[in-house]
Amino acid sequence: xxxxxxxxxxxxxxxxxxxxxxxxxxxxxxxxxxxxxxxxxxxxxxxxxxxxxxxxxxxxxxxxxxxxxxxxxxxxxxxxxxxxxxxxxxxxxxxxxxxxxxxxxxxxxxxxxxxxxxxxxxxxxxxxxxxxxxxxxxxxxxxxxxxxxxxxxxxxxxxxxxxxxxxxxxxxxxxxxxxxxxxxxxxxxxxxxxxxxxxxxxxxxxxxxxxxxxxxxxxxxxxxxxxxxxxxxxxxxxxxxxxxxxxxxxxxxxxxxxxxxxxxxxxxxxxxxxxxxxxxxxxxxxxxxxxxxxxxxxxxxxxxxxxxx
Amino acid sequence: xxxxxxxxxxxxxxxxxxxxxxxxxxxxxxxxxxxxxxxxxxxxxxxxxxxxxxxxxxxxxxxxxxxxxxxxxxxxxxxxxxxxxxxxxxxxxxxxxxxxxxxxxxxxxxxxxxxxxxxxxxxxxxxxxxxxxxxxxxxxxxxxxxxxxxxxxxxxxxxxxxxxxxxxxxxxxxxxxxxxxxxxxxxxxxxxxxxxxxxxxxxxxxxxxxxxxxxxxxxxxxxxxxxxxxxxxxxxxxxxxxxxxxxxxxxxxxxxxxxxxxxxxxxxxxxxxxxxxxxxxxxxxxxxxxxxxxxxxxxxxxxxxxx
Numbered sequence: 001x002x003x004x005x006x007x008x009x010x011x012x013x014x015x016x017x018x019x020x021x022x023x024x025x026x027x028x029x030x031x032x033x034x035x036x037x038x039x040x041x042x043x044x045x046x047x048x049x050x051x052x053x054x055x056x057x058x059x060x061x062x063x064x065x066x067x068x069x070x071x072x073x074x075x076x077x078x079x080x081x082x083x084x085x086x087x088x089x090x091x092x093x094x095x096x097x098x099x100x101x102x103x104x105x106x107x108x109x110x111x112x113x114x115x116x117x118x119x120x121x122x123x124x125x126x127x128x129x130x131x132x133x134x135x136x137x138x139x140x141x142x143x144x145x146x147x148x149x150x151x152x153x154x155x156x157x158x159x160x161x162x163x164x165x166x167x168x169x170x171x172x173x174x175x176x177x178x179x180x181x182x183x184x185x186x187x188x189x190x191x192x193x194x195x196x197x198x199x200x201x202x203x204x205x206x207x208x209x210x211x212x213x214x215x216x217x218x219x220x221x222x223x224x225x226x227x228x229x230x231x232x233x234x235x236x237x238x239x240x241x242x243x244x245x246x247x248x249x250x251x252x253x254x255x256x257x258x259x260x261x262x263x264x265x266x267x268x269x270x271x272x273x274x275x276x277x278x279x280x281x282x283x284x285x286x287x288x289x290x291x292x293x294x295x296x297x298x299x300x301x302x303x304x305x306x307x308x309x
Numbered sequence: 310x311x312x313x314x315x316x317x318x319x320x321x322x323x324x325x326x327x328x329x330x331x332x333x334x335x336x337x338x339x340x341x342x343x344x345x346x347x348x349x350x351x352x353x354x355x356x357x358x359x360x361x362x363x364x365x366x367x368x369x370x371x372x373x374x375x376x377x378x379x380x381x382x383x384x385x386x387x388x389x390x391x392x393x394x395x396x397x398x399x400x401x402x403x404x405x406x407x408x409x410x411x412x413x414x415x416x417x418x419x420x421x422x423x424x425x426x427x428x429x430x431x432x433x434x435x436x437x438x439x440x441x442x443x444x445x446x447x448x449x450x451x452x453x454x455x456x457x458x459x460x461x462x463x464x465x466x467x468x469x470x471x472x473x474x475x476x477x478x479x480x481x482x483x484x485x486x487x488x489x490x491x492x493x494x495x496x497x498x499x500x501x502x503x504x505x506x507x508x509x510x511x512x513x514x515x516x517x518x519x520x521x522x523x524x525x526x527x528x529x530x531x532x533x534x535x536x537x538x539x540x541x542x543x544x545x546x547x548x549x550x551x552x553x554x555x556x557x558x559x560x561x562x563x564x565x566x567x568x569x570x571x572x573x574x575x576x577x578x579x580x581x582x583x584x585x586x587x588x589x590x591x592x593x594x595x596x597x598x599x600x601x602x603x604x605x606x607x608x609x610x611x612x613x614x615x616x
Contacts, residue, residue, distance in 0.1 A: 165335055
């Protein structure tokens with residue numbers, strides 16, 4: 001991503017052999033948007049903290065064994081609702097499972113759903129948004145009206161209805177339903193970004209030089225329209241993680257024996273007065289995960305929006 | 310202007326038809342036979358079964374059912390629930406609760422959100438500014454159900470400041486749920502106001518106003534703030550529709566007998582007509598709110614002219 005050059009700045013870049021210190025000394029105007037952004041991000045404590053947290057949660061999702069040696073399904077009813085202690089940091093849940101292990105394993109669902117839904121929504125949005133913005137006319141009308149229709153469905157309500165139709169509430173169904181309802185905002189975003197660069201001189205120049213539509217779109221239009229998309233997509237991961245937890249909390253998302261923070265909080269509801277740790281720990285992990293993606297998005301926006309410089 | 314309104318209204322029609330059709334088709338696909346569910350364990354006589362199937366048009370194909378439903382709808386008929394009650398009657402019982410809840414949330418957004426945004430925006434980089442930025446980021450990251458749940462236990466059960474659930478205490482019972490429901494948008498409103506005000510305070514017309522010798526209060530109040538609030542009002546208008554749809558979680562946690570709780574119960578009970586009726590009403594609110602916001606835009610910002 002960081003090699004992408006803006007066409008204007010490209011000619012003024014030093015050759016590939018130029019030492020790194022020389023690039024550092026270049027004035028902000030000469031470097032590309034991404035090099036500029038990266039230089040700013042490296043010194044932004046919020047970015048560093050959120051990136052560290054995201055890496056932590058992603059590692060937790062891929063290899064939870066690094067964080068705990070116990071199995072989330074090894075439970076002893078004798079320990080039911082045990083309070084946090086030195087050995088069992090987060091205490092035990094109703095079934096007597098080690099709650100720390102459960103919470104650690106819960107990261108997987110959130111990260112998988114968050115990234116998959118965002119990835120596919122971005123893909124759909126890039127295709128539909130650039131078609132609508134670039135070609136305009138009938139294509140634009142059809143895509144925009146269709147986007148309006150799906151956008152008109154209340155998000156949580158729509159997800160509840162769709163999920164009630166299917167009886168199998170596993171990870172992939174929840175992911176699918178969230179993609180189905182969630183691509184609209186980013187499609188609108190892409191469309192308006194593409195619209196705003198469509199008429200610029202360098203796009204006309206590329207067309208005049210005989211580049212076909214695909215090349216103009218992928219090499220000239222999208223690279224310059226993608227910055228707001230990346231900012232929103234980062235924040236969107238957080239939004240989707242919260243949405244999955246909400247649906248599981250309401251009982252229409254993932255079902256037991258799946259391990260999900262929303263599900264844990266939903267089970268904590270009944271005995272929150274006698275065992276508040278059941279709410280506290282998954283609540284903190286969930287909020288921290290969402291927070292780190294939102295902070296990352298904020299940091300990216302500050303770095304990528306030249307107006308704020 | 311009139312031309313633009315007409316065009317927007319015409320554009321809203323396919324959106325309305327499309328959205329309601331999606332919901333209708335989904336509810337149509339809900340598993341289980343609602344008539345058999347109605348009679349429970351007891352066997353149902355074939356003639357009664359046929360009569361009920363006929364009354365609710367259940368033996369028609371999807372498109373015909375939808376057509377009949379829309380035909381009733383344009384005459385103001387939202388249909389009947391499988392238990393024989395008019396859906397419009399159920400809605401008129403439930404909607405006031407949700408509207409009150411949304412209004413309280415809306416009030417918090419306007420009062421607290423805009424005030425926090427103005428305080429932060431006028432003193433960029435100050436303690437208050439950082440406080441607003443940090444607290445709004447935190448509020449945005451805590452999912453509504455975690456926030457509501459925690460608020461209910463801390464402020465309702467432990468401290469006893471607010472009613473825990475239900476609507477027995479009039480407007481007072483709506484305060485905490487309203488705050489929870491509005492918290493997310495409140496944070497956005499505060500940030501939007503702040504950004505917008507910061508941008509406008511650097512504008513030429515603000516410098517001119519200051520140079521003319523106007524007091525700071527007048528510069529901010531009459532010149533900068535008025536222009537800064539345009540995007541905020543747009544956001545608030547769209548949010549009013551979103552609040553109604555978002556009330557489902559809040560109403561569940563605080564046990565408020567509103568539209569969100571009803572729709573959730575109706576989905577569980579396979580009460581298709583009620584689900585379709587309520588979602589249709591919500592979509593209508595959403596579309597109208599969007600339209601009003603677009604028109605308001607032209608009134609607030611004279612630079613925007615609709616042809």
